[in-house]
Amino acid sequence: MTPTFFDYVERLNSLLRSWQRDDVQVSTVPAVQLSALRYLSICNHYSDTVTGVTEYLGLTKGTVSQSLKALEERQWLVKRLDPKDKRIVHLRPTQTGLALIQRLATLQVLENALAQLGAEAEQQLTALLHELLTQIQQQESRKSFGICSSCRFHQHRDGQPFCGLTRELLPGDAIELICREHQAPA
Amino acid sequence: MTPTFFDYVERLNSLLRSWQRDDVQVSTVPAVQLSALRYLSICNHYSDTVTGVTEYLGLTKGTVSQSLKALEERQWLVKRLDPKDKRIVHLRPTQTGLALIQRLATLQVLENALAQLGAEAEQQLTALLHELLTQIQQQESRKSFGICSSCRFHQHRDGQPFCGLTRELLPGDAIELICREHQAPA
DNA sequence: ATAAATGGTATCGAATCGAAACCAAGCTGA
């Protein structure tokens, strides 16, 4: 057997984990917490909840709830109750939390390697991965977590972005974030 | 912030984990064990050791040693002492173990998605990932785990594949497996 | 020949993660 796509993804992930462990500030932080925080930094206001994180990471509610509690204690995120539905808790990374995620995302090694590949190849790679994930989502009943503006419910009202599902006007920065209710156009 | 390459890799990995948990037979098996077994199915006879797995997964010796013990107990791999150096233990997946890995690697969802993408796109994707990993390896002092036949030490003697580093003839199936001593040509 | 290095294992403890039980808020439907 020779390495496949599957293997490369696994290897890449091993390396990412490995780098995280090398980072003194991050090494003590469990991977799930980092993933959760990262998700919260790229999801919109319909998706920044415990359930959102749960679906995205494919873990159980309990586990996620605990991880989020830990993140809150580290002051990397804050919780806010939903004004309409009092069951719902919104999670927002703090400045410190965002800075940490930023540091991780711009791992020097990875950045360099991507740069070496060339801008075109990088874009191609990202596009292919994006397409692959889209394909997967279409087969699965699983949530797609696509980008808001690419959703079949995405509309405009009075020149403002508008969600046809929730029937609400959308804040300007929401439309390029990912959403747990996302559905690809037919 | 909108999703980056980093995010896609993480998401893909979440999905892989998620699928593994859905599989009744595999769900109870820790991810590290699966990764280790998978590695052992694609590495050559210089790399099928505890240290090999340790370097590949970026974990500590102790952790890996335990995981391998568990794999042995499940009868998914067998240990064999090296005839020359009595410290070294070689690890070989059993038929059962290989079958399991095979099942995992051919996840229907992933297969389908890749098929939808088209053979050309899939090959491109794999090639890009391969290139990216090669780039990473060149920057890092880390082991590259490249494919034997692409190594700078790869030679031929009397029409047989030959390793210039160990100065040994190589078994025919070794040359398309990955090796922890691999070095890219200058 | 002694010391150092290498390959692996064993022990221990902290901390993660899943399962299940639980609570509160919203929804449904006669």
Next chain:
DNA sequence: TCAGCTTGGTTTCGATTCGATACCATTTAT
């Protein structure tokens, strides 16, 4: 309307994992 169901979240508990450390055996170096 109000009893039951569903949904969003938290808590508790226990098994399991993983890293740190110490340790042993074999090989290599001085």
